[in-house]
Amino acid sequence: RDSIYIVGSSTVFPFSTAVAETFGRNTDFATPKVESTGSGGGLKLFCAGVGVDHPDITNASRRMKASEFELCQEAGVEDITEVKIGYDGIAIANSREGERLDLSLRDIWLALAKDVPNEAGELVPNPYQTWNEVNPDLPEITIEVLGPPPTSGTRDAFVELAMEGGCKTYDFIKAMKQEDKSRYKAVCHGIREDGAYVEAGENDNLIVQKLVANPDALGIFGFSFLDQNADQVQGSKVDGVEPTFESIADGDYPVSRSLFFYVKNAHVGTIPGIAEFVAEFTGEQAWGPEGYLVDKGLIPLPEAMRAEVASAAQSFAPMSRP
Amino acid sequence: MITTVEEIQRSTSTAMRSGELARVRESRETVGDYSVPDARMRCRDIEVWYGDKRAIHGVNLDLGRNEVLSMIGPSGCGKSTFLRCLNRMNDTIDGCRVSGSIQLDGEEIYDRALDPVPLRARVGMVFQKPNPFPKSIYENVAYGPRIHGLTTSKAELDALVETSLRKAGLWDEVKDRLEAPGTGLSGGQQQRLCIARTIAVSPEVILMDEPCSALDPIATAIIEELIDELRANYSIAIVTHSMQQAARVSQRTAYFHLGDLVEVGETNQIFTNPQHRLTEDYITGRFG
């Protein structure tokens, strides 16, 4: 094998392939082969062992879990370099024919949670049918949100950032975190199953198209799709912040998550081109604010962080146990 | 002992006689009167083509009321082809074209406006190769009455099936296995089943293509008796290779040869005093 073998997240796939292509074009190395297996599937393949048959790099739209790290260690994949490459904003959008919404995290949680507090502060099954029941400032349209299924990394991020963020605004629930962590999570992460939240599969283009067809519906998808389809859909403001490159990069927009890739250090120096590939990926021309990855919709890390991550990545400093 | 077709043809050039008689004997026109008064079916200038091959060359022939007309002739001379014209069965053969006029009770059957369905209900047919449906014996016979709605109750239908099978002489052999498939019968039984199937719809004209070819003498007798009985109300055209049978059942006989209708006339006359040389050769080449 003389080419790099990359697996992993479908969210990172567009960025990873863009780098791979440029790398192939601009160097004498063969263009890496990039498989889209999902973060979990990628890590599973990655951690299966060291050797030509195993991937060199895996992409992930979340951090590697401790259990996965263990798995790697057991299989002899000891030194792993973690590279954080930037952010992916998660947009909550609707058709341009509809009204642009200004949601708070609490609104989002109230609209989509399985159980919500009533006046008495008890948790009851979510009674809200229209947005203005959630918040009188919002228009009177039915709550219908098209979003990814639980198997998707985007969904996890959405739940953790948006839902939990809104949920925490209730003090009694926040207090629960200390007392009964699992109950806290159940309350904050539970998404209603009565049809208001529609699990729409992982094809974000389809969600965009469905929003166009149905102006009352909201959709949850990656920022790149909002960027590409700005003439058809508009991102709702969350806590008053519109999803834009700048707001996400600055961390003002609250619903965004970090993207990573992991390198198998044992393969560096034996599979040709890995070091060069990492250098390409962590170069300014790629992931900088004016790099080509930004055109593909990647939200770059802040400058200082980029420098730090790049030097760590290019020296292949092994990560510690997460 | 034997006269092959070849030999007959060779003899054509040698055994010429002179005068009127000779002309009749070698006529290219049909010898004898092919028309009958008040005919049930009247065929004029029938030509049939299979692709480029002409199988019937301008045949004129009438089928009278309450008569049995038998058609004889060497194998491959066009008997089946002609018979199949009479209920437009040739329509189903790819590349088969029929021209000329065929009238049933004065009505042109090859008229484009004519519906072949009632035509075929009126002109029934028994095929040369038995073709029972892959259904039970009962269903085979009940099929026609069912589609035409001839009976109103199950009992009536049962009775009709029984009578038809009885008339075809098959009842005793199959009465306790009416539910068995018709295709599991012996050759002769299948043939009788097809006869029963045809008479179950009581057509006005019945075309029978060698209905007794696979039958033993006893069964043959039953069928011949049936034909005789049917004649009272219907017209029947029957193709047969047995001249004895033709003599027994038919009033008129037509002799075909290589696509031509060579001679037609009273059965008696044809068998005792054929006019055309070909007919004579055929008749006298008879065995038995």
Add this chain to the structure above:
Amino acid sequence: MITTVEEIQRSTSTAMRSGELARVRESRETVGDYSVPDARMRCRDIEVWYGDKRAIHGVNLDLGRNEVLSMIGPSGCGKSTFLRCLNRMNDTIDGCRVSGSIQLDGEEIYDRALDPVPLRARVGMVFQKPNPFPKSIYENVAYGPRIHGLTTSKAELDALVETSLRKAGLWDEVKDRLEAPGTGLSGGQQQRLCIARTIAVSPEVILMDEPCSALDPIATAIIEELIDELRANYSIAIVTHSMQQAARVSQRTAYFHLGDLVEVGETNQIFTNPQHRLTEDYITGRFG
């Protein structure tokens, strides 16, 4: 005028005579000597079942060398079934079981070790319903010689095809359309084609199931002549409904009735002096 099967059966109970003669006439065993010395084929205790239905009840019968054996009997009595046992053609019917012993030149043909392929090449068959291959006429006849490698050159094969078609009396009718499909022939032509196909492989034993049923007298004569000629070298079993034909071509005749072999003997004797009452009834019910 007519004797139906039913009437025959009814008469059984009334017309009883006494003594030895009566016993023979009502025998449940086969009357006459079914065996011949130095038989080509020897069948013993043949029983054939179609599912639960027994079609042949313990038949013993020999087929001698250079003889023509004809089998007669009412339709559905099991003639075809019996014939099909002789070259294991019944193997192809689902649910058909054969028991007993059949030997060809002393070799058990139902032996598991025996390859039915050479058997069928040695024991050829003409089926009751003509079944030409949907190929050209030429290919129909050439097929057998081809698979058995009977000819070494195209010319030889052409010659063989021609002789076979000539012997079957079909050559003149088809010689200029050998490439036409065999299924586009008339009924009688198809039958002769199947005969030509069978004799093209020169089997030692030929089984013919009503080979002349669709043939006119002239064609019949040609086939009968052929049979006579073939007898010089081969053994032939022929099923026929025409007693005249049986009398003309065969040396021995077997009479079947409802699955039983009722009587067997010299053809002359069977037709002039039948021993069993059923045989007599059948023979005397003859017409013509």
Add this chain to the structure above:
Amino acid sequence: MQDWILLLVLLAVMTAAYHLGRRRAVSGVGGPSQVHRLHSLPAYYGLYAALWAGLPALLLLALWTGLQDQLVLMLLQAQLPREMTAGLSEGRLGLLVNDIKNLASGAMVSTEVSPELQAAAAQYARLDRLGRWSMWVAVLALALGCGWIAWGRARPRFKARNQVETMVMAVMVIFSSIAILTTLGIVLSVLFESLRFFSMVSPLEFFFGTLWSPQTALRADQVGASGAFGAVPLFTGTLMVSAIAMLVAVPIGLLSAIYLSEYAPRRLRAVAKPVLEVLAGIPTVVYGFFAALTVAPFIRELGQSVGLDVASESALAAGLVMGVMIIPFVSSLSEDVINAVPQSLRDGSYALGATESETIKRVIIPAALPGIVGGVLLAVSRAIGETMIVVMAAGLAANLTANPLDSVTTVTVQIVTLLTGDQEFDSAKTLAAFALGLTLFAVTLVLNVLALHIVRKYREQYD
């Protein structure tokens, strides 16, 4: 590359064996004029020799090419200098060897090329060549040896045809058993995971539970509100979507088949049949988009205009489009068998005064039934196995409903989403995919047994 040449050489050997075998048999009886004295046609003797010359050698070739690399690498590893391999794990050794291979084949190498590495690369190239040459020798020797033995047997009394047919038959038996092996493979590849699943979730809940909630904890740090594994809604969903699809496909397919084979002019038939078959080849993504963006909104609007509450994802939309997709399964296969019904049966019916449609309904269809059922079964199967359309148009919500206007999900869809999303291979959630697969397998098995019995009952044998 070399393997291809070897394959060609092998082919040449087979051709030669054919001719030699044939010749020997023919000359054994004294020339071409005597071939009728052979047991079988001369060609069979040739084929016999050719098959023996070819098949074992091909088998060896396949095995050798499969194993050669591993063998060479093993040899190479054994011969590498101690200091290079010392302390290397198997995986790292593999990487080292990979480097050596890259070097040998002239591809890019990751590190500086040390002399040892260079030497190893040369050694590898040597070994590889040696391996290939021994393969040539072994394969050709086997081909010639077997061919020679077979050639020796080509004597006149030798039952060459039977031998060849036995070989062909054996090959066909092997082919037939592939189906069994596939089943075995499938069962085995889902069984253990299923068992693990059932050790976590009670089968009772799985088979009779009416709540399927994918919102279970997939990871330790993610907690779902409800974790329910009642598969009933999935099966009812599958049933509904497939039923709708069949309601579209069977009438359209069957009627098309009938029209094309019985009524249509030849020209139309020649064109329409292959055109309809294209429907089976359009990627399901396309159908999915079509269902989700054209059909579903249309149904939704239609429903709203008559005052019905229609979910934006509905079983109906998915079922309809899926029905279109499987039309050719019914139409083409039925058309073939309908066309194969002998003309004499049609004639028999027409002669009784039946109309075309009566003939079709009462004679032709019953006679063609086994084949038609085969096509329909294939269509049902395809409907059950289809994912993309359902995901895109019917959603993923496991509703237990009998309303086709609701959103439903199917077993297959759940299997695919569970297997392609973020997975964890020891959580009940991912394992559920395997359990679903196994259950679906069992359920369809039962349905197929029923279908077989029904077909047997109504089978009509013509001729």
Add this chain to the structure above:
Amino acid sequence: MTDQTPASAPHKRTIDAVNASLKRRRAKERRFRRLGAAAVALGLLFVALLFADIVGKGHTAFQQTYIKLPVVLERAQIDPEGSGSAEVIARANYLGIIRAALRAHFPEVTARRDKRALYQMVSVGAPQLLRDRVLADPALIGTTAEVWLLADDDIDMVVKGQIDRTLPESKRRVKDQTLGWIERLESEGRITKRFNTIFFTNGTSREPELAGIAGALAGSFYTLALTLLLSFPIGVGAAIYLEEFAPKNRWTDLIEVNINNLAAVPSIVFGLLGLAVFIGIFGVPRSTPLVAALVLTLMTLPTIIISSRAALKSVPPSIREAALGVGASSLQTQFHHVLPLALPGMLTGAIIGMAQALGETAPLLMIGMIAFIVDVPAGFTDPATVLPVQIFLWADSPERAFVERTSAAIMVLLAFLILMNLAAVLLRRRFERRW
């Protein structure tokens, strides 16, 4: 109609009954026939609809926008020593040359940000294309040539009207400034649309304007060739054995049910099987046409076997008897007589099975075919992807320009399908006959 004597009661009944019901039956007949015609029409309509949809969306992808600029190809920059060696020429900084040309054409653009926007009008692939151009024609060095440069996908979308110029700036990806440049270039006749050869010669790419279908096409070709090679003989062989030779008993019933059941196994499960058996046990390399073909073979086998068996069943038994009767062995009977008659049905099975295999993605998911592979595969063991997977991936890409390319890829797939089926369809027509 008939004026028979009353004695002929029975037949009078028939024709009367027939005539009485004829109208109804004829109406039924007409209805049935119309229903059939409607079904065919409906089927064809669906095909037409899908085609229209696909072609309507995809036909624009066969054109690609180019921008003509005067490019200064200074010898000093490209080949300073005048060696004329291809290696030196290939190394030159064509990106810089192109950028210089852009700057020269739009001298008013000076701000860094604006310059960046300006550079982005030309595809990142343009330098490489320019290099190839210069390599092919070294005489250009030292001249100022008018060169058609590949435009970026956003520009392409604007020129093709996929991005609405009349929308307010905030709702568009292409800003007013760029739009102004485009309009200027258009008015100067420096923008044109040409046939998109890149689409047919390139492998995939993340840049829509550079993305091509060649890799997927080659992958599909290898995969399906192998699938056909394996599945048709195996399927037909198994069908013949099971239908004609296998003893009819419980065991063969089991096999029959089992094969029907395999047809109902979701295709992704075949992917699991392939992953476990072919990749796991036999070590077949991932993401290759070889492993895909093995999996797809298993998936299409049931279809071929079932349709072949149906076809064999419909051959009349009398044909078999006829062949056996002249002493053909059962195998000869099959191969000489039954097989030719059953071939149309078997080919139908193959056509449908292969169509399914060609359009299938789910099982390939499991065996690593959902991958970004730029190089066009050259064999059965090269990493490859296939057309439906490429379509799946493009359909999931955010770039607007991939929408039309997705449809164009579908058109290519359908063309492939039609070509693949053509031979089979013609062959089938030759063997079709009635008896």
